[in-house]
Amino acid sequence: MIVHHRFILDQFKQAAKNPQNCNTLKMSGANYSGSPRKTLHLKNSIQKQILKDWAKKQKNITYDELISLLDLLIKGDYKQERSAVGFLLALFKSHKRNLSLDKIDQWLDHLAGWEEIDNLCQSTFDEKDLLPRWPEWERLLRQLNQSENISKRRASLVLVIKTLRSNQDKRVVGLALANIDNLKHEKDILITKAISWLLREMIKLHRTQVIHYLARNRDSLPKIAVREVERKLTTGRK
Numbered sequence: 001m002i003v004h005h006r007f008i009l010d011q012f013k014q015a016a017k018n019p020q021n022c023n024t025l026k027m028s029g030a031n032y033s034g035s036p037r038k039t040l041h042l043k044n045s046i047q048k049q050i051l052k053d054w055a056k057k058q059k060n061i062t063y064d065e066l067i068s069l070l071d072l073l074i075k076g077d078y079k080q081e082r083s084a085v086g087f088l089l090a091l092f093k094s095h096k097r098n099l100s101l102d103k104i105d106q107w108l109d110h111l112a113g114w115e116e117i118d119n120l121c122q123s124t125f126d127e128k129d130l131l132p133r134w135p136e137w138e139r140l141l142r143q144l145n146q147s148e149n150i151s152k153r154r155a156s157l158v159l160v161i162k163t164l165r166s167n168q169d170k171r172v173v174g175l176a177l178a179n180i181d182n183l184k185h186e187k188d189i190l191i192t193k194a195i196s197w198l199l200r201e202m203i204k205l206h207r208t209q210v211i212h213y214l215a216r217n218r219d220s221l222p223k224i225a226v227r228e229v230e231r232k233l234t235t236g237r238k
Contacts (some may be wrong), residue, residue: 011050012081023042023043034190039078039079039080040078051091070088082111083119086123090124096124114193120155125159138171153183160175161198167205180221196222200229207233214226
């Protein structure tokens with residue numbers, strides 16, 4: 001898989017030479033995404049197209065081969081290599097459904113900042129992944145929630161967002177609120193904004209639960225979460 005890793009990275013670097021393929025807005029000073037990695041400033045659409053083109057030629061790739069490639073990408077020097085892990089998993093749905101959940105825990109050791117974490121966790125997994133294997137996912141989510149690694153604690157919140165947007169499964173709702181409860185005392189923006197985001201995303205299908213939870217926990221929740229959730233409840237906007 002080393003050859004495939006080099007090929008993908010070379011494609012990213014080649015595309016980045018064309019200014020039209022790059023984000024025109026580049027943040028100065030601290031990296032807005034929180035990632036400590038180097039970046040090629042590639043637009044997501046260009047990065048995804050490169051990965052789609054590669055994946056079309058790899059229809060017979062085995063689960064073990066894909067995971068070996070992702071293990072290399074997750075340790076890459078560039079932010080685009082690490083974000084490619086979630087994109088590629090989404091392209092190989094059958095392998096994603098069979099993913100050993102220990103891999104998510106392992107990969108999170110190599111991710112930092114909201115963008116890297118969310119590209120793997122929030123953007124990749126939905127109800128078709130979580131619900132058929134809920135006991136396994138529940139164990140993982142509780143484990144991540146108790147981790148000393150803040151990336152894993154954020155992941156314990158954002159991993160359920162797609163499922164809660166589209167499904168009313170009470171088990172997921174209950175665990176989401178329990179995991180928020182365990183982290184609501186934290187002050188780091190990685191956690192406070194994730195709590196706000198998760199509660200706001202729950203409003204569409206779980207409005208009553210959010211209203212009751214907010215009423216009971218107003219004084220202990222992060223202030224930014226209270227403000228943003230109340231605004232969403234009142235206006236329907238972020």
